[in-house]
Amino acid sequence: MDIMSWTNIDNAIPAGQTNTTSIMPIDLSRVKSILCVPTSQTNTDAAFTGNALQGQYLNATEYQFQIDNKLIPDRRVGLTVESFPNVVITPADATLKPYRIGSFVGGFHRYEIEKALRSANIDVTNTHFLTNNPANFNTIANNFTAMNPGTWIIGRSMGAGVGSSKNLVGKSCILYLNYNANSNVGKLLRNFIVHVRTISVGMDGVSVFY
Secondary structure (H helix, E strand, C coil): CEEEEEEEEEEEECCCCCEEEEECCCCCCCEEEEEEEEEECCCCCCCCCCCCCCCCCCCEEEEEEEECCEEEEEEEEECHHHCCCCCCECCCCECCCCCCCCCCCCHHHHHHHHHHHHHCCCCCCCCCCECCCCCCHHHHHHCCCCCCCCECCEEEECCCCCCCCECCCCCCEEEEEEECCCCCCCEEEEEEEEEEEEEEEECCEEEEEC
16 A cells, blocks of 8 residues: 655755755655755744744745756756845835736746646645745845745656656755845755655565655
């Protein structure tokens, strides 16, 4: 009997480090998807924020995986289009046009997330939950407190199609995630490895293969 399982591997990213390398010792034989959730390490115990749980953009610029010594995808996934610019203050209010840069998640990034979620048996109908979680629109560029619904994640599908998986036993898995210089906040990268465990029941007892 096959059971879908989730394994969590955490990587800490110090404040001020812009080029990050997160090594994930996965060592599992049937990996379906990798979901990475960057969280802020400020005000994690505050009742009015979701910093400890919600994934945040935190001014990331690009990312790319290296799996079994191969760069995947073959080009870096750009994230700068998702950055919020300074809000233009008018005498009456702040202008927040719905089509301005920073209002939407990048197309390539959204495509990679949808593939990763579907490989993890999460049958999403849309990805509207992806958001940069700005807490204060007047200081968007330097505000790292999650106070709105939604989350921001990075993902990679490990299967070539429905029901497929990848053997990562003895193979390296690294995430290169870069940030802007103004992203001076400590981060905790929560990496969720979605994989399949097989339970076999026989005359000799119960065996679990992973």
